Amino acid sequence: MELLQELTFIQRGVFAAVLVGLICPLIGVFLLVRRMTIISESLSHVTLTGISAGVLAAQVTVVFQNVNPMYFGAVFALVGSLLIERLRAEYQHFQELAVPIILSAGIGLSAVFISIADRGYNEWFTYLFGSIVSVTLDDLQFMIITAAVVLAVLLFFFKELLAVSFDPEFAGVSGISTGRVNALFAVLIALTIAMSMKVVGILLVGALVTLPAAAAFRLAKSFRQNLILSVLFGQISVLTGVYTSYHLNVATGGTIVMTAVLLLIAAHGIEFMLTRRNNQRSDVHET
Amino acid sequence: MIEAFFRFDFLQYALFTGLMIGFLAPVLGVFLVVKRMSLIADALSHITLTGIAFHMLLARYNPTIAAVTPLYLGLAFSVSGALFIEWLRRMYTSFKELAIPIVLSGGIGLGVVFISLADGFTTDLFNYLFGSVVAVTIQDVRLIAIITIVVTVLLTLFYKELFYLSFDEEHAAVAGLPRQWLHLLFIVMVALVITASMRIVGILLVSALMSLPVAAAMQWAKSFKQMFVYAVLIGEVSVVTGLIFAFQLDWSAGGTIVLVAVGLLLLSMAGRRLLTKVAVQMNNRRTTSVE
Numbered sequence: 001m002e003l004l005q006e007l008t009f010i011q012r013g014v015f016a017a018v019l020v021g022l023i024c025p026l027i028g029v030f031l032l033v034r035r036m037t038i039i040s041e042s043l044s045h046v047t048l049t050g051i052s053a054g055v056l057a058a059q060v061t062v063v064f065q066n067v068n069p070m071y072f073g074a075v076f077a078l079v080g081s082l083l084i085e086r087l088r089a090e091y092q093h094f095q096e097l098a099v100p101i102i103l104s105a106g107i108g109l110s111a112v113f114i115s116i117a118d119r120g121y122n123e124w125f126t127y128l129f130g131s132i133v134s135v136t137l138d139d140l141q142f143m144i145i146t147a148a149v150v151l152a153v154l155l156f157f158f159k160e161l162l163a164v165s166f167d168p169e170f171a172g173v174s175g176i177s178t179g180r181v182n183a184l185f186a187v188l189i190a191l192t193i194a195m196s197m198k199v200v201g202i203l204l205v206g207a208l209v210t211l212p213a214a215a216a217f218r219l220a221k222s223f224r225q226n227l228i229l230s231v232l233f234g235q236i237s238v239l240t241g242v243y244t245s246y247h248l249n250v251a252t253g254g255t256i257v258m259t260a261v262l263l264l265i266a267a268h269g270i271e272f273m274l275t276r277r278n279n280q281r282s283d284v285h286e287t
Numbered sequence: 288m289i290e291a292f293f294r295f296d297f298l299q300y301a302l303f304t305g306l307m308i309g310f311l312a313p314v315l316g317v318f319l320v321v322k323r324m325s326l327i328a329d330a331l332s333h334i335t336l337t338g339i340a341f342h343m344l345l346a347r348y349n350p351t352i353a354a355v356t357p358l359y360l361g362l363a364f365s366v367s368g369a370l371f372i373e374w375l376r377r378m379y380t381s382f383k384e385l386a387i388p389i390v391l392s393g394g395i396g397l398g399v400v401f402i403s404l405a406d407g408f409t410t411d412l413f414n415y416l417f418g419s420v421v422a423v424t425i426q427d428v429r430l431i432a433i434i435t436i437v438v439t440v441l442l443t444l445f446y447k448e449l450f451y452l453s454f455d456e457e458h459a460a461v462a463g464l465p466r467q468w469l470h471l472l473f474i475v476m477v478a479l480v481i482t483a484s485m486r487i488v489g490i491l492l493v494s495a496l497m498s499l500p501v502a503a504a505m506q507w508a509k510s511f512k513q514m515f516v517y518a519v520l521i522g523e524v525s526v527v528t529g530l531i532f533a534f535q536l537d538w539s540a541g542g543t544i545v546l547v548a549v550g551l552l553l554l555s556m557a558g559r560r561l562l563t564k565v566a567v568q569m570n571n572r573r574t575t576s577v578e
Contacts, residue, residue, distance in 0.1 A: 104545055105495075105549045108542045124413070204396060
C-alpha cells in the first residue's frame, strides 16, 4: 500500500489501465460464448445510476459525504445484474427485452439524479467517457481489490463457469448448480464494470469487454487461446490508447476503444488471409 | 404553468415534438420487440452520437456547417450504421448478436475521439446525451415533423408486408416478399425516428421510449393491433406527464419521461399479475362450487 502512495498520477492511471485491460477481456470471453456481451452495456448504464445516486447522496446527507461514489456504482451494478436475471424469467418469450428495460430505467434514473445534483458537467463527463488522470489512490485500491476478487473467483470456479457457459444442460445434469453459477457470474460482471469505469468510462466499458474478445475469437483455436489472445489484445489496446491519448490530447476511453476496433479489423484481415492460404494449399494438394 | 406554455416558444416546440415522438417511437418499438431486435435501437442511437460529434468537429473549423442542425449528420451516421450492422450480421453468422455490441462500442469510441478533438465536452453535448426541452429549435421541429410524416406514410403503405415479415420471416420470403429491401426500409425508419427523438429524450434514452411502452403494452394487449394502441397510449402519457413534471421540478426531461414509462411498466406488470391471480381464484371457486 505504501508503494501505491508513491505513484504519480500518471503511474496510477497506467496501472489502473493495465488492470482494466486484464479483467475486462477475460470476462468478455465468457460473455461472448454465453452470447451475453450486451449485458455489460446495460450494467454499465446501471452503474452510472449508482454513481449519480452516490454523488447526490454525498451532496444531500452527511453520512455519505466521504463515500466514494464508485461503491454506490458497484452496489447498483450488482442489484442490476440480479434484476436482469429476474426479468429474463418474467419475459421468457422475449428474454432480450430484459436488457433494454434495465438499461433504459437505469439511464433515466441517473439523468434525473444528475439534474437534481446539479454539479458541473465536467465531473459527469469523466464518469461517462473515462479519465485516466482522475484515478485517485482510493479508486486504485478499490480496483486492485476487485480485480483480485474477480481473478480468484475465475481461477477457483473456472471449470464450473466453463461448463455452464458451453453446455448448461449438461452442466446441470452433472451436478453443477446452474443458478448459483449464473448468480456468481452476474456478480463478476458487476464488479468488472464498476472497476473499469474510471478508466474507460461508462459508455465505453462494454467496448473493452466485447472488442478484444471478438478479435481473439477470430484467431483462437481453443478456449484457452481465446482467453490469452483477448487479454493480449486488451493490453495492447489499453497501452496504445493511453500513449496516444497522452500525445494527441484526446479522451483516453476513445483512443483505447479505437485501438481495440483497429485490432478487431486486423484480426479479421489475418483470418481472411489464413483461410485463403489454407484454401490455396488444399487446392495444390488436390491437383 | 399554462401561462408559461403560451409565453415561451420552446415549451410549445417541446410539446409538439414530444407528441410526435410519443407516437413514432412506440409504433416502431412494437415491430422491434416482435422482431427481437430491440437492442438495435441502442446501437443506432449511439452511432447518432458519433454523427453529432463529427458535426461538432466540422463546425469547429467551418462556420457555415455550424449553422445547420447536427441532426442531419446524426441521421446519415445512424443510417450507415444500420447498413453496417446488417453486413456484420452476415459476417458473424454464428454469433449474430455480436454485431450490435461491436457497432455500438466502435461508434461511441469514435464519437469520443471526435468530441475531444472538437473540444466539445460542454453543455451542448450533455443536452444531446440526456435530452433537453430548451434546446429544441424551430428548425428541429420542422425536421421532426417531416420525419413523422414520412415514417407514418411508409408504415401505412407497407404495414402488411412488415407485419408478415416480423412474424414469419421464412414464410414471407417464400411468398415472394423482397425481404432484404423491407428490412432495410425498416431499419432506415428506425434511424429516422431515433434522430427525431434525440433532441428531447437524448441519445442515451431514445431506446427507452422504443422498448418500455411496448413492454408495458405486452402485458395487456391481446392482439398485434391492440399492442400498437396501448403502446402509443402509454408512450404519449409518458411523454406528456414527463414533460410537465420535468418543467415543474426542473429535472432532466428525458430522464423524467423514461421514469414515467418505467412506472407505467411496473404498474402494468403488477396489474396483470393481480388480474391473473383474481381470475385463478374465481376459477377455483367455480370448480369447488360445482363439486
